[in-house]
Amino acid sequence: xxxFLVAAVMVAAIVxxxxxxSTQPAAPVDEQSAAAAAAAxxxxxxxxxxxxxxxxxxxxxxxxxGANPLKDPNNVLSKRSVYFEYDSFVVDDKHKAMIESHARYxxxxxxxxxxxxxxxxxxxxxxxxxxxxxxxxxxxKRVMVLMGAQxxxxxxxxxxxxxxxxxxxDEASWAENRRVDIVYFGE
Numbered sequence: 001x002x003x004f005l006v007a008a009v010m011v012a013a014i015v016x017x018x019x020x021x022s023t024q025p026a027a028p029v030d031e032q033s034a035a036a037a038a039a040a041x042x043x044x045x046x047x048x049x050x051x052x053x054x055x056x057x058x059x060x061x062x063x064x065x066g067a068n069p070l071k072d073p074n075n076v077l078s079k080r081s082v083y084f085e086y087d088s089f090v091v092d093d094k095h096k097a098m099i100e101s102h103a104r105y106x107x108x109x110x111x112x113x114x115x116x117x118x119x120x121x122x123x124x125x126x127x128x129x130x131x132x133x134x135x136x137x138x139x140x141k142r143v144m145v146l147m148g149a150q151x152x153x154x155x156x157x158x159x160x161x162x163x164x165x166x167x168x169x170d171e172a173s174w175a176e177n178r179r180v181d182i183v184y185f186g187e
């Protein structure tokens with residue numbers, strides 16, 4: 001009888017625990033709504049997204065059907081660097097239109113993949129700068145995903161202060177080195 005009572009209590013405890021752990025499925029994220037919300041935020045802040053229309057980023061991943069927009073210096077997709085303030089990983093509004101164009105390109109060209117390379121200036125320790133560069137790359141990735149790009153086609157890496165764009169020990173050099181570079185695979 002004692003074994004039966006213990007077994008009944010254990011079954012009741014398991015059932016109660018399982019009932020308490022039930023979860024509701026997460027609501028699906030509507031990428032169109034996320035992009036629309038981001039565009040509305042940009043409109044409120046006074047920024048524009050000129051040059052970020054789908055006609056400005058058309059092209060094919062196979063290279064047929066016209067010039068490659070990634071290599072056209074007149075196309076917003078030829079811009080590949082997102083710059084940051086000192087000791088910050090906040091994406092400035094002035095770069096969001098360019099990032100949105102890259103996100104749309106990734107969405108429209110399923111074979112396209114990118115690496116976001118986080119960089120810092122020379123100030124700070126190696127370890128700190130590696131972490132900061134990674135945070136910068138992840139911040140740009142979050143914006144791209146919010147704009148509709150698939151997370152699986154975006155890789156992030158940090159080079160910290162190891163790959164400066166401009167050599168020098170002044171503010172102008174440091175400002176150019178605090179960046180994330182957008183690099184497409186195969187280029």
